[in-house]
Each structure stands twice: as C-alpha cells, then as structure tokens.
Amino acid sequence: MEKFEVHILGCGSALPTTRHYPTSQVVNLRDKLFMIDCGEGTQVQFRRSKLKFSRLNHIFISHLHGDHCFGLPGLISTFGMLGRTAELYIHAHKDIERYLNPILDYFCEYLPYKVTIVPFECKKPEVVYEDRSLVVTTIPMDHRIPCCGFLFEEKSGPNHIIRDMVDFYKVPIYQMNRIKNGEDFITPEGDVIPNSRLTKPATPSRRYAYCSDTIFNEKIVEQIKHVDLLFHEATFTHNELPRARETYHTTARQAAQIALASNVKRLLIGHFSARYEDDSVFLNEASPIFPNCLLAKEGLCVDV
Template sequence: MKLTILGCYAATPRTLTNPTAQVLDIKNRLFLIDCGEGTQVQLRKNKIKFSKINHIFISHLHGDHLFGLIGTISTFSLLGRTTDLHIYGPKGIKELILIQLKLTESWTTYSLFFHELESKESEVIFEDKKVIVKTIPLKHRVYTNGYLFQEKPDERKLDVEAVQRYNIHIAYYQKIKNGSDITLDDGTVVANAKLTFDPPPAKSYAFCSDTVYNEEIIPIIQNTDILYHESTFLESEARLAEKTLHSTAKEAANIALKANVKQLILGHYSTRYDGLEPFKREAEEVFPNVLLADDGVSFEF
C-alpha cells in the first residue's frame, strides 16, 4: 500500500504548497482522494499515470478539496481517455461538474458516473474482489465524509510439502487456499491450518479531512493501520479550530490514540505557521507514531 501526497495544505494554493489531494495505491488500484486546485500538475510531477485513476473520492464541496476536479476531468478527455470514471462525493457534485462541462462545451470522451452521497451514517460505497471503501461521516461547515479503504484478506498460501505429504490431489488446492478443511479417503479430516500459511494481514487506510474533533468516528476507524487526520491548527489556536470546525494536531493524536490506530499522518495545515515540526511535536505528546504529510511525499506500508 502506497500513499502519495499531492497537496496537504488548507485554504489556498501558494508558491510551494498545494491544497488537498492524494493518491492511494492499494491492491494495484489507484484511488484519487480529493482534488484541490493544481492536482493534475502534481500528478505529472509525481509521475502518476492519469489512465490508472478510475475512481475519485471528494470529501466535501469546499474549493480547496474540489477546484482541481473539472480541470482533471477535462485533461482526461484531451488525453483521449475512453475508460469510465467514477466520482464519489456529496450531493450536488454532479450538477457542479456538468454545468461546467455544458457551458464550456467540453463533454468527455468517456462515461462519467457520479455517486452522490447524503447519508450521515457510514456506508459502503465501493467494493470489488480486493478492496472495500466506506464513508466516515465528519463534522464540518458543510456535509463532509472521510473515507476508509480496506483490503480484503488474501487467500491462504498453500503449504506444498504438507499437501504432498497427505497425498492430496491438485484438484483440491484452490478449495484449500479458500480456507476449507480436507477429508481424506480414509475419512480423516485434515484441518486447513495444517495445509496452509496465513496470508499477509489485510491493511487499511482512513482519510479524515476536514472535521472538528469528533469521537463519533472512533468505532468506524478502530484499529486502522494508517490514519490521515487533519491538523489545521496547533493547540495555541484551539479556539480558532473550534470556530471553523477544524482540528488541532493534539486533537488528531487523541483520535488516533482512542481508535488504537497503528500510524497517524498529519495534514491540512494552515499556512500561518512557519514549519511543520511543531505539529509533530504536539501530536507526539499524545500518540507516539506520527508522520507529517507534505507535498510530494510518499509513504509505503
């Protein structure tokens, strides 16, 4: 699993910082999460193939998470895309995009599918054989969702020596990898655990931006491997965080601690601060495993 940060700063793009957008590579699927202004430029800088992105997840309809979407959609057409593109986001995102395509007469060369979200409860919005995606209802100034990406467990790995020792026919191998016990000709039942090895643990990634401190999300993200949680402000500006329905680095760390996640990534920083290290120091007072997102940084898990 690889996470590439295209942008992770709040509000407006600046000379050296970009608003929110990131690409999650999970089970050989590339998911674009949020699409702030300049996203397609950052995709090029980070050498991410446009053609591999078939699903885009938008957390909410604020510009620093959305204003790059119409440009990205348009560029896909200019590059001759024919593959379907699925866009997930709050109700209204379809109207917002289609009116721009209509007035600019820039209809796509491919089919666009909009999956508009309204529920205030967590729900499954994407699922295939290897990955499942659920919403994480957040509390912000407009309707907002985070997203939880979960790998489905791989099939078990066959212990070749064991199946040969029990003289099990190759026709049963797939059944064994799927987790079944095997009954031998003499009636002996061989437990699956004696014939297979455990697969690698399935990994999970939770994206939470933007939100005020909200413990209601803890049951949804409990025991997640990687949590990206917004940390717009430091605790010294906690009053401002509460007013704007954002979080501090300390609050993000408290969510990580209470949810028992393995790793916390901070992001969505206000550009009022001179550097990022104070965010890390503040969070580490509460939760030990803290990483700092920054534009162009990739994390592999």
C-alpha cells in the same frame, strides 16, 4: 508485499499558499490509482508525481468545499485532451451535481470519455467502492457541511498452503483452491483434516483511513481502530483550539489523541492552515502523544 501507497499531492487548507497546494492524495493499490479530493492545481501535482493518469478511474471527494474539489474541471478537461476513453467515476455527496453538471455541460461537450457521478450520503458508513482486492467505505466526519472520510481496506487474499502438510495428506491438486479458501480436507478414508492444519492465514489485510475535514470527533475511533495508516487533518495547533472548534477543524494534539484512542500503527497529519510558516510545530505537538507520527508534504509517498 504488494504495493499500497499514499501519495500526497496537496496538504494545505482553504487558503492556498506558495508552500502548500490544497488537498489531494492518490492511493496506489497494486498500480490501480484512487484519488481522494482534488483541490485547485491537483492535475499539475498529479503530473509531478509521475503516476500514470490512465491508472486512475475513481475519485473520492470528501466534501464540497472549494479546496477539496476546485481542481476537478481542469483534471477532467485535461484527461479529455489527452484522449482518455475510460469512464471516470466521481464519488461524492450528491450536491456535486449542482457544481459539476453545469461545467460538464458547458466545457465538456465533446469529452471523449464518460464522467459518472456516484453520489453518497454522509450520515453513516457506506461502501462506496469494491473490487477483488479493495473495499472503500465512507467515514462520516463532523464538519460545517456534509463530509466523509474514506477507509481503504485491502481484502484478505486466500490462505497460504503449507506445502509439507498437503503433501503428507496427499491432497489432490483439484481440491487446492477449496483448501486455500478455508475448507477442511476429507481423506478418501473419510478422516477430516481441519483446514488450520493445512494452511496459514493470509497476510493480514492493510487499511488506510483518510479523515478530513472534521472537528475533534471520537465517534470515528471505532471505525478506524488498528488501521495501518491514519491520515487525520490537523489544521491548527492547540493554542488555536477555539478557532478550530468554530471552523469545525482539529488541532495537531487532537489528531494525535484520535490516533492514540484508535491504536493505529502510524499517523500522518496534514491540511495545515496557511497561518503557519513552519509545519514542524504540528509534529512537535502531536509526537509526544502519538510518537509514530509523520507530517504530510507535497510529493511525499507513504507505504501503508
């Protein structure tokens, strides 16, 4: 199976502590890196992860609260000092220009590479990135300001050839790619051999959904159904539900309810409030509802 990992660089919330860094993750799909959010200190956590800086070309920012984007200026400057030349794309709500452009103008006059902001709206799901093997779509969140999660969806590869059958029907080599892509085979005699007799479906594509920050919002269930891994914020425990509602955040119990309703394979929770000294309270709350649940932690790497 090709590499599809999520690295947690930071999983605290707005108030940084000595236990947690603010939010940042790196998705590693076949050694291409994609960063989600970039709180203060992300560049050091990125270095600590031993992932290669040069493999990162796209950063996705969920929303413009400081704990999700105050690490950008340092990261961008450091890439410059390290002699980066490849263009860096930052996908975010369009307001990011008001924050980042003055910094780029003042501090990054001689940057040896280009930073390109790719703005998106947060109102409905939108494809924000696509290449041969991956599609990234926004997942609209319900937070105090415009905010999106991201669905990372591996593209299905071509079907797998059933060697014995293509030999049996004497499929010529030059037709093989068409067969892999789902076409039927027509023999020299004019018989139609259905594709399903010649191939097995490709490995099902894996999907990772990142959902933070958001109030409990069942509208996202449809979009994240059956994902292999769901990261959902769990800022508070359920006894702090009023505070969660007031600040547009989710409790660990609610995160588990979303995972259950979406029938996801695994749940990863994070974005923990600084008020909790011991994160196991979140796991104890979520697990009874959704047992296949993991706690995020700096340095953790999860296979999707």
